[in-house]
Amino acid sequence: MRVIAGSARRIPLKTVEGLDTRPTTDRIKETLFNMIQNRLSQTTFLDCFAGSGAIGIEALSRGASLGVMIEENQKAAACIRQNLKATRLEDKSVVMVCDVLTGLKRLEDKGYRFDTIFMDPPYRMEWEKRVLSYLRDSSLIHEETLIITEAALETDFSYTESMGFSAVKTKTYKTNKHIFLEKQAD
Numbered sequence: 001m002r003v004i005a006g007s008a009r010r011i012p013l014k015t016v017e018g019l020d021t022r023p024t025t026d027r028i029k030e031t032l033f034n035m036i037q038n039r040l041s042q043t044t045f046l047d048c049f050a051g052s053g054a055i056g057i058e059a060l061s062r063g064a065s066l067g068v069m070i071e072e073n074q075k076a077a078a079c080i081r082q083n084l085k086a087t088r089l090e091d092k093s094v095v096m097v098c099d100v101l102t103g104l105k106r107l108e109d110k111g112y113r114f115d116t117i118f119m120d121p122p123y124r125m126e127w128e129k130r131v132l133s134y135l136r137d138s139s140l141i142h143e144e145t146l147i148i149t150e151a152a153l154e155t156d157f158s159y160t161e162s163m164g165f166s167a168v169k170t171k172t173y174k175t176n177k178h179i180f181l182e183k184q185a186d
Contacts, residue, residue, distance in 0.1 A: 001054055004030045006061030008087035015052045016079045024055060024120060024150065028173055032148070033058055035171065035180075036116065039146060040064050043115035046107070046140070048100045048131060053080035055118050060089045068094045068112070070103035100127070101134060108140050117141065120150040123176075129159065132181070136163050147181040157181075 001013045004026060024032070032055075033040075041063040047056030050069035057080075060067040067089070071077045077097040084090045096103045100121070117135070121127030128149045135141050147165070149157075153172065157179050160167060169180040 001026060001052070003054075003058055003061050003087060004033060006058070006063065008057065008061040008089060011087050013052055013054050013057065013083045013086070014079050016073070016075045028176075029054065029058060031171065031173075032178060033062060035169075036146065036148070037062060039116060044068075044113065046070070046112075046114040046117045048103070048117065048119035049121045049127070050080055050095075051076055051120070053083050053095070055120070056080075056093065057083055057087055057089060059116065059118075060092050061087065064092070064116075066092055066094070068096065068107065068114075070096045070098065070100050072097065072099045100131060104131070104134050104138065104140060108138055112140060113142060114140055114145055115142075117145060117147045118150075119148070123152040123155070128155070128157075132160060132163055132165060136165075141183060143183055143185060145183060149179045149181070151177055151179065153177055 003011045042065045044066045045059040045064040047069045050071040053069050056067040056069040080095050084093050164184050165181040166184050168182050171178045
C-alpha cells in the first residue's frame with residue numbers, strides 16, 4: 001500500500017498485521033480520489049474508522065489543509081502516526097484514539113467543521129447508520145459537506161433520505177461500494 005498522488009506520492013504506508021482491518025486497495029483508493037480530487041484543495045478532511053490512515057493521508061497529500069483521523073485501536077493509531085511521520089504530514093493532522101462517536105462529540109465540542117468526511121466502518125454492523133444519525137444535527141457538517149461511506153455491496157442506504165441526506169452518487173466495485181451523501185437543503 002502506498003500514497004497514490006500528491007506531495008507524498010509513492011511513499012509506502014504500513015498497516016497493522018493481524019487486525020480485522022480491510023485496507024482500501026490502491027486501485028479503489030485511486031478511483032475514489034480521482035472522483036473527489038477537485039474538492040480537496042485547502043479543505044478539512046475527516047477519516048472515521050481510519051485503520052492505517054491511508055485515506056486521510058491521501059487527502060492530505062492531495063491538498064487538504066487538515067486531516068483528522070479517528071481510530072479506536074491503539075496499534076492502528078500508532079501505525080497512523082508512523083505513516084504521517086513517513087509522509088511528513090504530521091503538522092496538518094490530528095489522530096484521535098477513541099471510538100468514532102466519542103471522537104465526533106469531541107471534535108464538535110472543539111468547533112471543528114469538515115468539508116469531506118470518509119468512513120469505512122466494520123461491515124454489516126450498522127455503524128454507518130449510527131454515524132449518519134449523529135451527523136444529521138451536528139455542527140461538524142455544513143450544506144456542502146460530502147460524506148463518503150465505504151460499505152458491503154448489500155448494505156442498504158434507503159434510510160438516508162429520511163435522515164436528511166441525499167445520495168449524490170454510488171460507485172460499485174467487485175466486493176464493496178462507495179456512497180456519496182450530502183445534507184439536503186432545508
